[in-house]
Amino acid sequence: MKYADEFRDKELATGLARAIRAKADPSRAYRFMEFCGGHTHAIARYGLEDMLPDNVRMIHGPGCPVCVLPAGRIDMAIALAERPDIILCVYGDLMRVPGSRGSSLLKAKARGADIRMVYSTLDAIALAEQNPSREVVFFAIGFETTTPPTAVMIRAAEKKSLTNFSVFCNHVLTPPAMRAILDSDTPIEIDGFVGPAHVSTVIGTEPYAPFARDDRKPVVIAGFEPLDMMQAILMLIEQVNDGRHEVENQYRRAVAGGGNQRAIKEVAALFELRDQFEWRGLGSIPASALKLRSAFAHLDAELRFAMAERVVADNPACECPAILRGLKKPVDCKLFGTACTPETPVGSCMVSSEGACAAHWTYGRFR
Numbered sequence: 001m002k003y004a005d006e007f008r009d010k011e012l013a014t015g016l017a018r019a020i021r022a023k024a025d026p027s028r029a030y031r032f033m034e035f036c037g038g039h040t041h042a043i044a045r046y047g048l049e050d051m052l053p054d055n056v057r058m059i060h061g062p063g064c065p066v067c068v069l070p071a072g073r074i075d076m077a078i079a080l081a082e083r084p085d086i087i088l089c090v091y092g093d094l095m096r097v098p099g100s101r102g103s104s105l106l107k108a109k110a111r112g113a114d115i116r117m118v119y120s121t122l123d124a125i126a127l128a129e130q131n132p133s134r135e136v137v138f139f140a141i142g143f144e145t146t147t148p149p150t151a152v153m154i155r156a157a158e159k160k161s162l163t164n165f166s167v168f169c170n171h172v173l174t175p176p177a178m179r180a181i182l183d184s185d186t187p188i189e190i191d192g193f194v195g196p197a198h199v200s201t202v203i204g205t206e207p208y209a210p211f212a213r214d215d216r217k218p219v220v221i222a223g224f225e226p227l228d229m230m231q232a233i234l235m236l237i238e239q240v241n242d243g244r245h246e247v248e249n250q251y252r253r254a255v256a257g258g259g260n261q262r263a264i265k266e267v268a269a270l271f272e273l274r275d276q277f278e279w280r281g282l283g284s285i286p287a288s289a290l291k292l293r294s295a296f297a298h299l300d301a302e303l304r305f306a307m308a309e310r311v312v313a314d315n316p317a318c319e320c321p322a323i324l325r326g327l328k329k330p331v332d333c334k335l336f337g338t339a340c341t342p343e344t345p346v347g348s349c350m351v352s353s354e355g356a357c358a359a360h361w362t363y364g365r366f367r
């Protein structure tokens with residue numbers, strides 16, 4: 001496949017693995033967190049950890065939008081969907097994310113709630129047009145990558161003067177989550193970050209500068225292909241060896257330093273920061289999520305339907321909170337592969353293909 005196979009070349013990967021082994025100082029450890037679940041998936045899928053020396057360790061981060069959505073927000077969506085006047089539109093991988101007490105959108109749908117899986121935000125607009133007597137709500141989730149499509153949808157709803165359409169907004173931000181990991185009460189040893197790919201196509205490289213400048217953590221933004229990851233790991237090792245802590249961009253074929261200015265401006269026009277937002281695993285993080293600006297309050301489902309905020313405890317047997325903070329691996333969870341599988345997920349990390357538990361279940365390759 002053109003533009004993919006070039007970045008999966010076995011000889012080049014072997015060469016990069018040789019270069020990593022040559023550069024990695026055997027007298028020290030290198031601990032790099034890949035923030036993004038897409039990178040976690042790539043590491044597992046291509047067995048990249050098998051190509052790294054023992055003293056180069058990858059730590060899986062919280063950059064999976066489905067994984068970090070707390071049970072309380074799922075409960076709120078279920079309560080909304082159970083109203084007879086509502087059609088709730090969701091992306092498919094949200095359906096099996098556990099809420100509290102074993103609930104999920106899939107189970108709510110089985111009980112009769114009108115929950116529709118959509119492939120794009122504009123599918124939700126079409127549903128609102130086709131069902132003028134029903135209230136259509138779009139369950140918006142994701143990091144900076146998926147916020148611009150939500151903005152496009154809101155503009156489309158405005159243009160069509162839809163009066164039966166609203167958004168349950170759960171968009172979250174990458175830099176505050178990275179900050180929360182570094183400032184955690186139970187911090188982990190991290191020597192650098194593999195920066196997210198898709199998120200960075202939107203926000204660019206500048207938002208990572210404080211981690212390099214103030215926290216002295218190198219950041220290398222990387223693409224999703226195996227050669228991207230191997231090159232990024234080599235670049236991180238070189239920074240650590242040189243005592244540098246900079247933001248470098250391995251994924252220059254897609255990420256511009258200033259990001260996508262059109263998307264950034266449109267998101268800023270429609271959304272503003274929430275004071276606090278509850279993350280699964282990371283707790284409540286200030287200024288880490290978005291809500292609609294007051295000019296678009298009529299499209300905000302939380303206001304329109306007076307949705308009460310719900311914060312519920314995670315299943316105590318599930319290690320997702322520790323996994324999302326990089327403190328544990330999937331195999332450290334007693335439920336992995338027994339009570340918890342992709343068919344019967346107990347925690348969110350087993351649901352999405354970007355979740356560490358699902359990736360380890362599918363490929364079984366994490367060290």
Ligand code: SF4
Nearest residue numbers: 319320333340347357
């Ligand atoms: Fe949670 Fe399941 Fe992963 Fe255990 S295996 S941490 S229960 S998602």
